[in-house]
Amino acid sequence: MSMMSPEAASPDLWSTKRQFEQVSPASLAGRFMRSFWQPIAMATQIEPGRARPVHAFGESFTLYRTPDGTLNLTEFRCPHRRTQLSTGWVESDGIRCMYHGWKFGTDGQCKEVPGEDNENYIRRIKLKTYPVREYLGLVFAYVGDGEPPEMPRYxxxxxxxxxxxxxxxxxxxxxxxxxxxxxxxxxxxxxxxxxxxxxxxxxxxxxxxxxxxxxxxxxxxxxxxxxxxxxxxxxxxxxxxxxxxxxxxxxxxxxxxxxxxxxxxxxxxxxxxxxxxxxxxxxxxxxxxxxxxxxxxxxxxxxxxxxxxxxxxxxxxxxxxxxxxxxxxxxxxxxxxxxxxxxxxxxxxxxxxxxxxxxxxxxxxxxxxxxxxxxxxxxxxxxxxxxxxxx
Ligand code: FES
Ligand SMILES: [Fe+2]
Missing domain, CATH: 3.90.380 (Naphthalene 1,2-dioxygenase Alpha Subunit; Chain A, domain 1)
Known part of the structure; x- marks a missing residue:
């Protein structure tokens, strides 16, 4: 009796499975889409000194622009007790969480934990950050693994x-x-x-x-x-x-x-x-x-x-x-x-x-x-x- 899986028996079945539709970081299509620079917002949607949540690719992120106009993309939730970072304060060199005031630099590094005097603990806490660029009036980000490819121009x-x-x-x-x-x-x-x-x-x-x-x-x-x-x-x-x-x-x-x-x-x-x-x-x-x-x-x-x-x-x-x-x-x-x-x-x-x-x-x-x-x-x-x- 044949032990072949249905996929092996009929290669066409592969294409009828739900492949293109999937968006999570673990899915093939999700990984493929993440291997390109992708727009996640219009540049006008994010003013200097402001932060906003971005929901894309089945994930959520925090997009903020420091007062000098620089864009930053980072994790959606504060590593402390997980509230939304976008509701916090944008400062000249980073973002501060609204819940208990933890402060993160634009490189994601935790810089301040009010009430905490253990510097080693603070140093170990870091937000993931993503490359982000403004082009043609859009905010492009690279949320895939590894180094981003060169950004295409149009x-x-x-x-x-x-x-x-x-x-x-x-x-x-x-x-x-x-x-x-x-x-x-x-x-x-x-x-x-x-x-x-x-x-x-x-x-x-x-x-x-x-x-x-x-x-x-x-x-x-x-x-x-x-x-x-x-x-x-x-x-x-x-x-x-x-x-x-x-x-x-x-x-x-x-x-x-x-x-x-x-x-x-x-x-x-x-x-x-x-x-x-x-x-x-x-x-x-x-x-x-x-x-x-x-x-x-x-x-x-x-x-x-x-x-x-x-x-x-x-x-x-x-x-x-x-x-x-x-x-x-x-x-x-x-x-x-x-x-x-x-x-x-x-x-x-x-x-x-x-x-x-x-x-x-x-x-x-x-x-x-x-x-x-x-x-x-x-x-x-x-x-x-x-x-x-x-x-
Ligand atoms: S949840 Fe962000 S500082 Fe506490
Ligand atoms: Fe149409």
């Missing part, structure tokens, strides 16, 4: 005349949104109204092609007249594409880059940087218009509540009056509609899922290498990588 965004930085949460596993980003056909249906309606992209369903590249993959939406829209997936979780102009004074399509960051298995955040081609007074107009749109959105029923009402059958998508954040609602409904963690073993993939199949293969190969202790692929971002709008 020069097309460094040169942009204006950078618009934003973030949002979505109540499903982060990998569903990674897959969504290279899903060219969903634009025709999910976004049949709203942002893409008059973009010229939705007139016909494109033929999907995909190729592996030095940085990940390029997904192509090929139209019958030969026009091609290129969307880039930069390993492991970055999407780069072009979006139609939507602001006054904006003539060019925007360069868009985003990172999908797991919070827990069933919640993720996206950090978005958009290079907008506007200059001078148009920048002020852009900011004023954006703030106004955000105020409009804040006055409406939340996108999440609306999406939930669609998913429960209380209303239909077509019942939603026009609103500026309709694209996010459309994506929320389809992605959260897949289930908090989609059951990939029950899917039926087709021709239009080519890019997603390629992405999964590439991820599987990396996760297998990690599991076997073999070297991972070293991805390279070309100097001026830029997507094409396909028009």
């Amino acid at each position: 020069t097309a965004f460094e040169d942009a005349s204006y950078l618009d930085v934003s973030t949002y949460f979505r109540d499903c596993n982060y990998f569903q949104n990674i897959e969504n980003g290279i899903d060219e056909v969903h634009v025709n249906f999910t976004h049949s109204t709203g942002l893409f309606e008059h973009s010229g992209l939705n007139e016909e369903v494109p033929q999907v092609e995909a190729e592996q590249t030095s940085y990940g993959l390029v997904a192509k939406g090929v139209r019958s007249d030969g026009r091609v829209r290129e969307t880039h997936l930069l390993m492991p979780n970055i999407l780069m594409l072009k979006l139609p102009p939507s602001a006054e004074g904006e003539n060019e399509w925007r360069n868009y880059i985003s990172w999908r960051i797991p919070v827990t298995d069933t919640l993720h955040m996206t950090f978005i940087v958009q290079g907008v081609s506007i200059a001078g007074e148009d920048i002020d107009k852009f900011i004023a218009a954006r703030d106004e749109v955000n105020a409009q959105i804040a006055a409406l029923e939340s996108f999440k509540d609306v999406s939930r009402r669609v998913m429960s059958g209380e209303i239909a998508m077509s019942d939603i009056p026009p609103r500026p954040d309709i694209t996010g609602i459309q994506d929320y409904v389809t992605q959260v509609g897949q289930g908090e963690i989609v059951d990939r073993s029950a899917e039926h993939l087709g021709r239009s899922d080519l890019a997603i199949v390629l992405l999964r293969r590439m991820w599987e190969r990396e996760l297998r290498a990690l599991e076997m202790g073999e070297p991972l692929t070293s991805w390279e971002v070309p100097e001026m990588l830029a997507p094409t709008k396909g028009l």
